[in-house]
Amino acid sequence: MTANTRAALAEVSGVAAARDPATREFVFNHTMLRIKDPGASLDFYTRVLGFTLARKVDFEPAGFSLYFLVLVDDDAAIPDGDEARRQWLAEQRGVLELTHNHGTEEQDGPVYHDGNSAPRGFGHICVSVPDVRAACARFEALGVPFQKRLSEGSMRSIAFIKDPDGYWVEIIQPARLD
């Protein structure tokens, strides 16, 4: 087990000896997932998880739309107007981009692959909450499907819920769960 000190982690194989100054101000900005039905996904991410829809961009005639969502305590900080929002969003960490290819919402059954069965790759996104037990009780009350409840499996401090496309959303809390 790595000691998880700065010094020990710097010795892990593959880690760069020093940060290249050319990477200054780089920001891990967003993660993009394709979604079948924006109505269902926007309901899930805004009503259930508290995200704010910060920008919507429609590409016609290519036939797709992009939805950019953020999970911020005060969305009054988001400027108004398309160009101001584009720039503001590009400066943020932790943006969720949802891509809707028009017409998928009319298809029967699931359209997209969650990455957790063959062929695997992407695993999940994660939302951290102040109280994971309270959050999971609320998800149960709202009828949100679970991939793994707190009471299931060997890791009792984390849960996984599923978004409308079946993507896994891990739920954790910072404080240790006793």
Add this chain to the structure above:
Amino acid sequence: MTANTRAALAEVSGVAAARDPATREFVFNHTMLRIKDPGASLDFYTRVLGFTLARKVDFEPAGFSLYFLVLVDDDAAIPDGDEARRQWLAEQRGVLELTHNHGTEEQDGPVYHDGNSAPRGFGHICVSVPDVRAACARFEALGVPFQKRLSEGSMRSIAFIKDPDGYWVEIIQPARLD
């Protein structure tokens, strides 16, 4: 096209009428991708993109390890010690979690699916940079493979590079590219 004002976005179908106070302090914490070879991926994310390896957790005998990376201007803010780092990480936006199932690095060829061919789902992650042209010139000089150069396709302000597993990493800049 949506006006991309607060008022217009609130009217998009599916968007919750008001934010549930129960979602206060929820944070979009991380995105998890499975990787074949941690040496290759840590080299890419730390040397090429400037991420810091903030925590490594080994699960034995289950046979997997988790690598948590952040892209922050000053990694001196990260506390030392496993529990302090676990808590600190859980409070952040924009963490990248890489999962290594031990032994995959010995397999021939690609192990994981990037999500952009059938079956599709996950699309990409994105790193925002101050100067996308300078960043892309550096990636070229470093021999990083591109999925789409700035000069290719119809969107000339964005590029996509590929990580060692073939996952797409979009590169953008906040300022409009003239």
